[in-house]
Amino acid sequence: MKEENATMTMVIHLHRTPGDDTASTYVLPRPEEAGIGASDWSGVSVSSALQYLQRAVDPALAFSLSCRRGLCNVCAMRIDGVVTTACTTPMHDGILIEPARSTLLLRDTVVELSLVRRSRLDAVVATHADERDA
Amino acid sequence: MDSWDVIVIGSGAAGLVAAWHARAAGASVLVVNKSLVGRSGATITSGGGVSVSGRTAIGLGFDANPDDTDELFFADTIRSGSFLSDQRLVAAMVEGVGDELRRLIADGAKVSAPKHAPGHSSGRGVRIPGPSMQRVVTTAALHAGVRFREDFQSTDLLTRDGAVVGVAGLDRRSGVVEALHARAIVIATGGATSNWSLRTAPEELSGDGHAMALAAGAELIEMEMLQFLPCCLVAPDMWRGLQFPWILGPQSGVRAWLLNRYGERFMARWDPERMELATRDIVAAASAAEVFEGRGSPNGGVYLSWAHLPRDIVDNFPQWSRSFSADWRWEGFDMTPLVERIRAGHAIEVAPAAHFSLGGIRVDAEGSTGVPNLYACGEATGGVHGGNRLSGNAGAQVLVQGKAAGRSAAALARGRSGEAAALVDQEQWRSVQARIKAPFERADGIAPFDMKRRLGQLVDAALGAVRDGAGLAKALEELCTISRDDVSRLACRNRDPGWNRDWSDALECVSALPVIESALLSALARKDSLGAHRRHDGKAQPATNVLEHGLISRKADSNALVHRTEPVLHPFLAPA
Numbered sequence: 001m002k003e004e005n006a007t008m009t010m011v012i013h014l015h016r017t018p019g020d021d022t023a024s025t026y027v028l029p030r031p032e033e034a035g036i037g038a039s040d041w042s043g044v045s046v047s048s049a050l051q052y053l054q055r056a057v058d059p060a061l062a063f064s065l066s067c068r069r070g071l072c073n074v075c076a077m078r079i080d081g082v083v084t085t086a087c088t089t090p091m092h093d094g095i096l097i098e099p100a101r102s103t104l105l106l107r108d109t110v111v112e113l114s115l116v117r118r119s120r121l122d123a124v125v126a127t128h129a130d131e132r133d134a
Numbered sequence: 135m136d137s138w139d140v141i142v143i144g145s146g147a148a149g150l151v152a153a154w155h156a157r158a159a160g161a162s163v164l165v166v167n168k169s170l171v172g173r174s175g176a177t178i179t180s181g182g183g184v185s186v187s188g189r190t191a192i193g194l195g196f197d198a199n200p201d202d203t204d205e206l207f208f209a210d211t212i213r214s215g216s217f218l219s220d221q222r223l224v225a226a227m228v229e230g231v232g233d234e235l236r237r238l239i240a241d242g243a244k245v246s247a248p249k250h251a252p253g254h255s256s257g258r259g260v261r262i263p264g265p266s267m268q269r270v271v272t273t274a275a276l277h278a279g280v281r282f283r284e285d286f287q288s289t290d291l292l293t294r295d296g297a298v299v300g301v302a303g304l305d306r307r308s309g310v311v312e313a314l315h316a317r318a319i320v321i322a323t324g325g326a327t328s329n330w331s332l333r334t335a336p337e338e339l340s341g342d343g344h345a346m347a348l349a350a351g352a353e354l355i356e357m358e359m360l361q362f363l364p365c366c367l368v369a370p371d372m373w374r375g376l377q378f379p380w381i382l383g384p385q386s387g388v389r390a391w392l393l394n395r396y397g398e399r400f401m402a403r404w405d406p407e408r409m410e411l412a413t414r415d416i417v418a419a420a421s422a423a424e425v426f427e428g429r430g431s432p433n434g435g436v437y438l439s440w441a442h443l444p445r446d447i448v449d450n451f452p453q454w455s456r457s458f459s460a461d462w463r464w465e466g467f468d469m470t471p472l473v474e475r476i477r478a479g480h481a482i483e484v485a486p487a488a489h490f491s492l493g494g495i496r497v498d499a500e501g502s503t504g505v506p507n508l509y510a511c512g513e514a515t516g517g518v519h520g521g522n523r524l525s526g527n528a529g530a531q532v533l534v535q536g537k538a539a540g541r542s543a544a545a546l547a548r549g550r551s552g553e554a555a556a557l558v559d560q561e562q563w564r565s566v567q568a569r570i571k572a573p574f575e576r577a578d579g580i581a582p583f584d585m586k587r588r589l590g591q592l593v594d595a596a597l598g599a600v601r602d603g604a605g606l607a608k609a610l611e612e613l614c615t616i617s618r619d620d621v622s623r624l625a626c627r628n629r630d631p632g633w634n635r636d637w638s639d640a641l642e643c644v645s646a647l648p649v650i651e652s653a654l655l656s657a658l659a660r661k662d663s664l665g666a667h668r669r670h671d672g673k674a675q676p677a678t679n680v681l682e683h684g685l686i687s688r689k690a691d692s693n694a695l696v697h698r699t700e701p702v703l704h705p706f707l708a709p710a
Contacts, residue, residue: 035587036371037433043370054635055583059627062635066174066336069376070466071265074173088466090372106307107633115172115272116282121164122307 012053012097012109026053028091046086046097047075050109062107076100077109137555138164139547140540141301141316143288143343146175147529148512149322150271150280151234151536152501152543156320157278159544165275166283166301166314168338172272176324176335176513180264183526184245184533188256190232191248194239198248202256204228209707211527214253215520216665217681217709218356218702223518225706226499227527227534234533235260243270251525252413259526267529283314288342289641290566291319291350292558297506298350299556302566306638309631311570313563317547317555320501320539321347321510325491326649327360330597331590333488334363334375340642341649343514347495348648348695352503354686355516356493357649358657358667361523362486362599364417365392367472368435375487378464378472379438381457384410384417388447392421393437393481394429400436415522418486419668422599425485426670435485440476448476486599490528492519492666493656496685501539509543511535517683521665572624573640579625582639585616589643593650601657602671610654617647648695652686655697659684681709 011025031038034052038044047065054061063086064074070088077086078098086097086109097109104111114120139161142153149165157163167174186194188202208228212219239245243262250257262270285306292300292313300315323343327335344354365380367373383390392410394400404420405412412420421436431437440448452458462469476482494516501509512532519527558566573582596609621644626636662672662679682699689696 031371037368037374038370038372043372045372048371055581059636060630060634062633064169066169066338067179068336069179072173072178072336074170085466088372110633113173114170114284116276116284119276119280120282120284 009094011094026057028052041091044091046077046079046089046091046095049091050086050097063109064113074113076111076113137300137557138162138314138316139551140164140318140320140543141166141314142320142322142540143167143301143346144175144322144324144512144514145171145272145282146177146322146324146512146532147267147271148324148514148532148536148539149320150275151533152320152322152509152511152540153275153280154271154278155537155540156544157275157280159541159548161544161547163280164283164314164316165280166286166288166303168285168287168306168342170284171282172268174336174338175268176327176339177268177271177532178264179334179336180267180528182262182264182267182529183251183259184231184235184262184529185254185258185524185526186231186235186248186260186530187228187258188248191258191260193232194236196247196260198258199256202258206255207258210253210255211524212520212707214522214524216522217704217707218520218665218683220355220517221704221706222499223497223535226538227518227530230534230537231530234537238262238267238270238533241270241274243267253524254526262529286312287638287641288323288346289570289645291346291508292562292566293350294556294558296351297556298508300558301346302563302570304570304637304641306634307632309574309634309637311567313558313566315555315557317550318507318509318543320543321495321503321508321514322512322536322539323514325494325513326646326653327488327491329589329593329646329650330360330488331587331594332366332368332375332485334366334377335488338642340646342642342645343510344495344649344652345645347503347505347508347510348652348686348688350508351505351688352508352510353496354494354652355496355683356520356656357516357652357686358597358660358684359492359516359519359521359665360488360597360653361490361492361519361666362415362418362422363489364414364421364486365438365484366487368433368483368485373467373472376464376467377487378469379482379484380414382448382451382476383438383440386451386455386457387411388440388451389443391439391442392417393439394424395431395437396429398429400424400429415666418599421484422486422668423670426598426600426602431483433483435483437481438484439481441479441481445477448473490523492516492521492523493653497535497539499538500542501535502542507546509539511539521667570641572622574626574631574634574637576623576625579623580620581627582624582636582643585620585624585643586639588616589646589650593653597650597653597657599666600668600670602669603658603661604671606654606658610651610658613647613651613654617651621647648693651695655686655695656684659697659699
């Protein structure tokens with residue numbers, strides 16, 4: 001609730017292409033200006049901050065989010081060097097957000113977390129050729 | 135493979151139980167999920183209660199009450215639902231839950247002995263924590279040979295001559311729009327609770343299954359009925375929807391006080407004897423009514439206060455409660471800052487949060503929707519709980535309905551395995567593709583998230599724990615305007631088809647609109663209060679009135695939704 005915490009710098013490594021680890025730096029406005037119901041950023045999760053960035057700053061930003069309670073783990077990422085759930089981690093000034101593991105990276109903060117990979121179909125299963133998306 | 139026997143849409147407990155049974159019956163089964171299997175849906179977030187009668191529990195080897203019969207379990211369920219339930223569905227649930235629980239235990243679920251939960255006349259709530267339940271059903275489906283499609287957002291059922299032949303959607307990873315064919319489809323997409331912004335439910339429950347079923351010709355039942363959990367946090371954003379204050383207060387028997395902005399203990403007007411310890415539906419309705427009448431707190435809730443109690447009550451709480459550890463970890467959160475505020479004498483703002491969809495797709499006890507080849511199960515369906523849901527009955531519902539829908543779908547598909555599977559015709563496929571791709575191909579217009587937020591505000595305001603006719607009519611008018619003018623302007627700001635959140639959001643809005651409209655139409659039509667549906671401008675439904683189901687369907691060859699009523703049948707237990 002201290003005024004000096006109202007704006008903060010958030011550093012995110014966005015791995016848009018494999019091998020690219022250039023840090024993108026974002027400066028966030030006060031939560032109320034961002035349309036988030038909290039008096040300061042310590043009451044906002046990393047997930048909500050990413051949601052805001054996708055909405056207002058970079059529409060291409062990819063992130064996963066489901067339960068918002070630290071139960072499903074779909075939002076797992078590396079925050080200040082530690083892999084944890086983004087939905088339960090409060091924001092702070094200078095936070096560093098990276099994918100949980102670069103070898104599993106799919107897009108930005110999204111990594112391969114499938115529990116059913118060996119029984120999964122990824123390829124397009126078209127039933128006849130002209131149905132395939134052009 | 136040119137066609138699956140069975141496609142199940144959704145991978146919570148209902149969907150994976152359906153998939154397991156369909157596979158066990160010899161069908162080829164594909165489970166399609168919008169996110170990751172085992173890491174999405176409401177099953178993980180549930181307390182994991184499964185209701186079972188004492189006698190059935192004894193048959194499973196538990197220490198339970200031998201006087202508690204299936205009939206008593208049935209009667210408690212019907213009464214708590216204000217006699218609005220489809221009694222055939224309840225009978226199937228009560229009789230069938232034991233067998234499915236036995237299978238779950240055989241598959242490795244660690245189940246705790248039955249405990250007594252409010253509303254049940256006996257101890258019949260066995261417990262499997264939500265994440266464990268999800269793990270067990272996921273592993274069982276994997277071992278049975280079920281196949282999976284993940285990050286596939288289903289949007290449209292494909293039909294041929296009125297029968298469902300497949301499902302179309304967006305592969306979120308690649309951005310490819312695709313059709314998947316099956317002889318039978320099971321919808322297990324969960325509730326429509328994400329359409330409320332204040333909720334306990336996860337992010338993705340926009341009612342996609344409801345919308346697809348409605349479009350294919352199925353009926354929705356009791357869409358106005360939504361269960362709210364009282365005393366959830368409204369702020370800050372990170373904790374919004376958490377039930378922590380309810381657990382630290384009334385749920386545990388701790389005498390915290392509910393106060394309005396004037397400091398009045400308003401429960402005195404609603405339940406002067408039990409006050410804050412009244413049942414959760416009463417506390418939810420009372421809290422919402424205070425806000426509705428202008429006596430709420432700044433963030434649209436009321437206050438829950440422990441300030442009249444010595445601090446020791448809160449400090450010693452973790453010693454006797456299993457809900458909290460001494461370091462105040464709660465689910466994934468460190469709640470110490472909130473506890474410090476309580477200890478310092480502050481009240482906490484709380485409000486009822488959307489928790490469970492009581493209404494949904496109408497099915498029979500076999501899981502059939504009435505649309506050829508289309509089945510549904512779990513929270514996506516309506517009619518089991520009537521006007522209110524007892525603790526643990528969702529767990530029983532998903533197990534029993536999942537089994538019924540999975541077996542029915544497999545039997546139908548296997549019976550036709552000699553025939554060539556029907557495929558969508560090219561004209562329909564082209565129009566479905568165009569519909570799915572439209573927001574992506576449109577560069578300028580309304581940002582999907584803005585519509586999502588607007589819908590959340592509309593639903594919170596009109597379809598909260600207390601409603602009134604004027605508010606519902608106004609919301610319906612706004613919603614129809616959005617459907618007419620704004621859907622065709624949804625546009626993605628991101629040109630990359632893979633992992634395109636704008637695109638996914640846009641498709642979720644398109645699905646949510648008819649589902650929200652159904653809830654508004656149903657809430658408008660039910661003019662008196664009944665169960666979870668509280669009309670501020672109505673009265674309690676007189677006991678002499680004939681009880682009616684509220685049903686929504688799509689007018690043939692148009693998108694218009696129509697509401698009709700049907701008398702509730704009471705084949706087993708009539709209101710006294």
